Structure formats: C-alpha cells, structure tokens
Amino acid sequence: MGRSPKSTYDLVLLPGDGVGAEVMAEARVLVELVAADTGLAFSLDEIPCGGKFFLEHGSRDWPEGAEAKCSAADAILLGAVGWAGPDGSPVNLPDGKMAGWNAVVGNRVRLDLYANIRPVRCLPGTKHGLSGAFREVWSPDKVDMVIIRENTEGLYSGIGERSQDRATDLRVITRKASERVIRKAFELSRKRGKGAPADGKLRVTCIVKHNVLTGCRFFLDVFREVAKDFPEIDPDVAIVDSFAMFVLTQPERYDVCVTTNMFGDILTDLASVLQGGMGMAVGCNVGDDHAMFEPIHGSAPPLAGKDKANPMAMLLATGQAFGWLGDRFADARLVRAQTAIDAAVASIIERGQPLTGDLGGTAGSRAVAQAVRDDVHTRLTC
Numbered sequence: 001m002g003r004s005p006k007s008t009y010d011l012v013l014l015p016g017d018g019v020g021a022e023v024m025a026e027a028r029v030l031v032e033l034v035a036a037d038t039g040l041a042f043s044l045d046e047i048p049c050g051g052k053f054f055l056e057h058g059s060r061d062w063p064e065g066a067e068a069k070c071s072a073a074d075a076i077l078l079g080a081v082g083w084a085g086p087d088g089s090p091v092n093l094p095d096g097k098m099a100g101w102n103a104v105v106g107n108r109v110r111l112d113l114y115a116n117i118r119p120v121r122c123l124p125g126t127k128h129g130l131s132g133a134f135r136e137v138w139s140p141d142k143v144d145m146v147i148i149r150e151n152t153e154g155l156y157s158g159i160g161e162r163s164q165d166r167a168t169d170l171r172v173i174t175r176k177a178s179e180r181v182i183r184k185a186f187e188l189s190r191k192r193g194k195g196a197p198a199d200g201k202l203r204v205t206c207i208v209k210h211n212v213l214t215g216c217r218f219f220l221d222v223f224r225e226v227a228k229d230f231p232e233i234d235p236d237v238a239i240v241d242s243f244a245m246f247v248l249t250q251p252e253r254y255d256v257c258v259t260t261n262m263f264g265d266i267l268t269d270l271a272s273v274l275q276g277g278m279g280m281a282v283g284c285n286v287g288d289d290h291a292m293f294e295p296i297h298g299s300a301p302p303l304a305g306k307d308k309a310n311p312m313a314m315l316l317a318t319g320q321a322f323g324w325l326g327d328r329f330a331d332a333r334l335v336r337a338q339t340a341i342d343a344a345v346a347s348i349i350e351r352g353q354p355l356t357g358d359l360g361g362t363a364g365s366r367a368v369a370q371a372v373r374d375d376v377h378t379r380l381t382c
C-alpha cells in the first residue's frame with residue numbers, strides 16, 4: 001500500500017447499547033494504555049448510537065454528522081446496539097429498522113465494508129459451557145478457521161415489501177460483491193499459509209444452498225471462477241445445513257470458509273461455541289478503504305449493568321483494529337499492540353482466571369478487562 005505511519009490515528013468509537021457500551025468503556029482504557037506504552041497517538045471520537053439514543057432523541061439513532069465522522073476515521077470500533085422500549089418491544093426506527101441500524105448495517109453498506117472476517121480459534125484452556133457445566137470439549141489444535149461473510153447484500157439488502165397478507169425480503173447476490181469477498185477468502189488462505197488443522201492443506205470452503213437457491217448457484221459459479229486463480233488452494237463446497245453440523249463435529253476440516261450474508265451471520269454465532277461463546281468472538285468488517293471492528297455479540301440486555309459481560313471479544317476486536325491499521329500504515333507499533341492483546345487473552349484463558357461466567361469463572365467484566373490490560377502493559381513495557 002506504500003503508506004507510512006501516522007502521527008495520530010483517528011478512531012471513532014460507537015459504544016451502542018447495553019453491554020456494548022460497557023465493553024467499549026474497557027476498550028477505550030485499553031487504547032489509552034497502548035498509547036502510553038508505545039508512543040502511539042490516537043484521537044478518539046465517541047459517538048452515541050442505538051436504541052437508547054433513539055429513545056432519548058426521538059428521530060435518529062445517532063447524531064447528525066455521525067456518517068461523515070465514520071467516513072473520515074482511520075478505523076471504527078463498535079460495541080453493540082439494540083434496546084427495548086418501555087413496552088418491552090425492540091426500539092425501531094420509523095421505517096421499521098432496528099434503532100442502531102445506521103451504526104451497524106448502515107456503516108457496512110455506506111463504507112463498503114464488504115468482507116466480514118470472523119476468526120474462529122479455540123484457545124488452550126478454553127472450557128466450553130454446555131447445559132450449565134464447563135469442560136474442554138473441542139481441542140485447540142483442531143479449531144483454527146476463519147469464516148468470511150459477504151457483508152453488503154444478500155438477504156440483508158434492505159429490499160422488500162409487506163402487505164396485509166405477504167412479506168418479502170429480496171436476497172440480492174451480485175457478481176461484484178461475490179467476487180471480491182471470495183477473492184478475499186482465497187487471499188487470506190494463502191496469507192495464513194497453514195491450511196486446515198486436519199491435513200495442513202490450504203482450503204477455501206464455499207458454503208451455499210445451491211441445490212435449492214438460484215443466488216447460491218450464482219455465488220458458487222463465481223467461486224469456481226475465482227478458484228482458478230489460486231491453483232494451490234483446495235476449492236471445497238459445503239451445503240449450509242450439513243456445514244452447521246460439520247463445523248461442530250469436524251472443525252479441523254476447515255481453513256477459510258466463505259458464504260453469503262445471512263448464512264454467515266448465523267454460522268458464525270454457531271461457530272463461536274467452539275471458541276467458548278459469543279464473549280470470545282470477533283467480527284472485522286473490512287473494505288478497501290475503511291474498516292470497523294466489533295465483538296459479534298449483541299447488547300445482551302439481561303447482562304447489562306451487572307458487570308457480567310465478557311469483555312474479551314471487544315478487547316480482541318480492538319487488537320484486530322490495531323493489526324489492520326498496522327498493516328495499512330506500515331506501523332510496527334500497532335502490530336506489536338495486537339500481538340500483546342492476543343497473547344494477554346490467551347494467557348488468561350490458559351491460566352483459567354480471572355474469567356467471566358460464560359467461561360465458567362466468577363470474575364466481573366471490569367476485573368477481567370483490567371487483567372487483560374495489566375498483561376498487555378507488561379508485554380509492551382518489558
């Protein structure tokens with residue numbers, strides 16, 4: 001890309017609702033710590049957004065001018081949006097979209113963040129919570145894949161209609177959007193260079209329902225065309241429903257997977273089980289010129305205000321933002337910060353404490369975030 005390090009990186013923070021705002025507060029302290037420990041400078045612009053903002057302001061789900069600030073940012077960090085009104089039902093915009101839509105889906109479409117990249121790794125020591133009991137179910141050496149989801153169209157095109165007796169949502173699959181996200185998947189498999197845990201083969205798995213859906217047949221045709229440019233990579237095809245079983249029963253088969261928008265939305269929540277749950281899973285919304293990083297979880301209203309949310313996904317997402325910026329601006333300090341954050345989380349998981357309840361621990365959200373920051377500080381200053 002030929003860029004050089006910047007003196008100040010402009011970050012927009014979108015805390016959102018519920019636990020989104022809580023984990024973002026911890027991420028903000030982490031960013032400040034990284035700045036102090038590395039000499040990096042960040043300009044932080046925190047923009048309120050989501051259901052609570054709409055309830056308080058009545059017409060918009062974020063302030064006037066937020067779109068332009070997001071466009072101008074070097075990177076965006078997003079907590080999570082989604083809140084319920086006084087009657088208990090979700091807060092929606094006048095057009096029926098979820099309040100918070102502009103920060104999440106709006107940014108993805110407006111900034112052309114066409115690839116939603118979701119790493120799925122099981123860190124050594126992870127205890128999987130099943131039916132209230134915690135034990136190591138999946139082996140860390142068998143889970144190391146990335147699922148890439150098309151992020152701008154598909155069933156989330158926003159095109160549809162509703163009459164008294166019928167509703168439709170138009171699933172749009174274009175050559176342009178398919179080709180660039182599929183190419184990104186092959187490039188990532190090549191860049192990772194380690195292949196699937198089962199056999200070490202570079203593999204890109206295209207997840208479709210081509211036996212039924214025209215859009216999936218088209219997506220798969222584009223996949224087969226792009227695959228020709230990557231002869232060293234095994235082009236693999238999985239039908240979405242059986243993939244939902246295999247991703248849990250044979251995760252070692254997968255290196256990089258690519259799929260359409262809604263399939264990817266669902267499958268990555270499912271795959272987060274391999275990682276220890278939603279509190280560990282990161283989503284990187286990446287385009288050619290902009291990027292937005294988030295935990296994949298929502299605002300988790302039942303956990304909000306209780307110091308219970310696992311902050312690790314948000315802190316790992318912050319690390320991903322540093323890594324992306326570091327590559328983009330050839331800034332080794334940022335890459336080092338990401339390495340330190342990844343290592344800090346991995347070391348706490350391996351040690352087994354402090355952990356929040358979703359990972360079988362009893363610690364609070366703030367204590368876990370502080371432990372991550374303490375470890376990052378040690379790594380960056382030793």
Ligand SMILES: NC(=O)c1ccc[n+]([C@@H]2O[C@H](COP(=O)([O-])OP(=O)(O)OC[C@H]3O[C@@H](n4cnc5c(N)ncnc54)[C@H](O)[C@@H]3O)[C@@H](O)[C@H]2O)c1
Pocket residue numbers: 016019079080081082083090098104278279294296297298299300301302303308309310311313356358
């Ligand atoms: N990108 C986003 O902003 C986004 C994504 C998904 C859902 N949402 C919104 O979030 C709201 C709640 O949705 P939901 O309940 O379906 O999904 P959710 O992700 O908020 O919660 C699902 C489950 O995961 C658990 N969980 C989530 N985050 C956690 C964390 N950090 N630590 C520990 N456990 C965690 C919750 O306790 C809950 O059991 C809705 O309004 C929804 O629209 C927003």
